[in-house]
Amino acid sequence: MTTDLLLLVGGLIALGVAALSERLRRLPVSEPLLGLLAGIALGPAVAGLLDVRPLTEDHTWLHTATRLLLAISVMAVALRYPLGAVRSRIRPVVILLAVAMPLMAVITAGLSAWVLGVGLGAAVLLGAALCPTDPVLASSVVTGGPAEEDLPARDRQVLSLESGANDGLALPLVLGAVAIAGPLTGAEAALESLWQVAGAVAVGLLTGWLGGRALRAGEEHGSTDPGPLALFTAVLAFTVLGLSGLMHVDGVLAVFVCGLTFNGVSTGSERTSDVPIDEAVNRFLVLPLFIGVGAALPWEAWADLGWRGPVLAVAVLLLRRLPVLLALRRPLRLGWPDALYMGWFGPIGVSALFYLALEAKRLAVDPTVLAAGSLVVVASVVVHGVTAAPGRVAYRSAARHGSDARTEAAPDRSR
Template sequence: MIDVLLLAAGALGLVVAALSERLRRLPLSEPVMALVAGVLLGPAVTGVLDLRPVTEDPTWLHSATRALLAISVMSVALRYPFGAARSRLRPVLLLLAVAMPVMALVTAGLAALTLGVGLGAAALLGAALCPTDPVLASSVVTGGPAEQDLPERDRQILSLESGANDGLALPLVLVAVALAGSEAMGAAVLESLWQVLGAVAVGVAAGWLGGRALRAGEEHGSTDAGPRLLFTAVLALAVLGLSGLIHVDGILAVFVCGLAFNLVSTGSDRTDDAPIDEAVNRFLVLPLFVALGAVLPWAAWADLGWRGPALVVAVLLLRRLPIVWLLRRPLHLGRPDALFLGWFGPIGVSAVFYLVLEAERLRIDPVVLAAGTLVVAASTVVHGVTSSPGRKLYSRITSSDAAGSDAAEPGLTGS
């Protein structure tokens, strides 16, 4: 079974490599291609990949999504110079501190209304589906077409938000688990504090040590270009392992580690590392999404009836877009920017990670996994298909607005 999965992912990798930047201009993304391939190879169609639905056996997804998220958030942390990341601190903090908790509440409310589930199940769905996924967001904000169509500020805000909120969603998940289970709320709060503060400490220390080690190796001529390109990926996995051993938020620790490494290492280090991390992030999604496509719970989705599609439509339209629109002035966003950033807050690998984490922590209602994976699959397809047209539409609107503004200025219209 694993051989078929690797073969399918490898074949898709050849297609992605051959299409290169042209793929970024098509209404198609790498995760969508892999998800569709997984569906075709899975039990629902050909049965080549005979895997059990995720609602029956979700445990293996925990390690897979955790490793992919670590590489992805490290990629985000290295994508821009540290000074650029620091300049976006205010809008990113506003999205993390205000928008993300509100998105969790809105999603929980929508789940309760459409699915008819109780407070605990609704809270579990709201917490798991609230973070913006860095894996899916990277296909929107990276590559030549994105750099041409989107302003740097919007790309940086979406990247940094998606990198940070994956780890910072954990306290919301722990609170939801306490609501749905028998754990005391005080214990959940204390665990959240340890997980977050411990992750920050581990990330800062590991990033500083990693940056200093790389510099020392270069000064002595023992680190050439090849090993340096993979160094941060290995560093991300090391931090993830350490975080697991001491039970802190590993995804947040890796993101903080990347920021600290970015600060300590030289400008050329960051420039060298960012492309390889982005390339790993782009190709590493393929086997996971092929596998995810093969384990989609079609029967459980059918059992949801009309409630499943209703939840999908409600979450995609109401979870994020109205909130970012209302925050556009504090975020200093124009209307096109607020619409773009409000729409492109995809739900993907991070949601699967937290859904599986919730399933491991307590016996959750099967509806939670069924509805959660349905939203993930829908977001993967919808946001993947609309990413290229959305960028082009944004570019066309802003270009028209700029042309109209210039034409209205005295001396430019002939008046």
């Protein structure tokens, strides 16, 4: 009953999303927000039609569901742009991964310790889980006609690539947090991180190269039909995820590396065919997940947090990323409107839920971590979903105003 109803409601919302299409991108709403609101309405807190236990009590399904959705999402990111464009954005993406992401983890951990009054272990678990920028929520900001009209290609590409790469590369931070909070030693965490990341890169490179070569060979011999071709990378993503699980390496990172490698090996026509399918799957698969999350929100655990929960959510949304991007504005070569926009739109979503569930799976995590973490995720889904469209319009206005001001200030050399 629960699964059938979830699929039915998710399908009905997906039909509405498909019908509205680009018009929805111009409204202060997103697919994850629609799913979340539907889950709340159907869940035990309101209608009681979806009878599920709170996330703080049952999180086993969450790890699997988010892992599958992240695989599709990071594959879509890897295929979204030509490889030449990806190479041109390496410098800012590396800065965001190597400098901004650890700083965001430290800031979030500090805010968690200060606001919630939790110990070091719980604070670093929250910091590590909430630091990555989510590719699923970010896709509603950087894709579609309105985004292409309002935002420069550089900003959209950097946000996309950062969100695709940092989901997998946040794992060493999470393992370090597990070492601080649990029985895992620092040396064990370092060795596991090395194996997970290095193994993921190797698996991704090999499978991406094999997939690209196989598809090119099939095209050359006329044996690949357009239908299977369009779904090829979605199937490839799940294949890589399964192989990574068997080898105990970072599956999300492996899929992202596989997608980039496939992007380089395959032809431009193959990438063009696969991108719309991956984007569509990413856009619609998010609905059942967030319906389930909305139904399983831990309202009682949130109430136990008292005023500290909302204060933490506001503090994290305002201080986790925006000050870091403003401080790195010059190294990132961003103007003020770009730094403000990219600093604000670093949403927290599916990747955070994935790592919160992973932490709970690895050790007996404090329920406060799941309660506070899920509250921050929901706050991000709501706030970033509501402000995405107005934020793009505000950026366009600010950028245009700055361009007009520079034009007026420039000396007239026509005389």
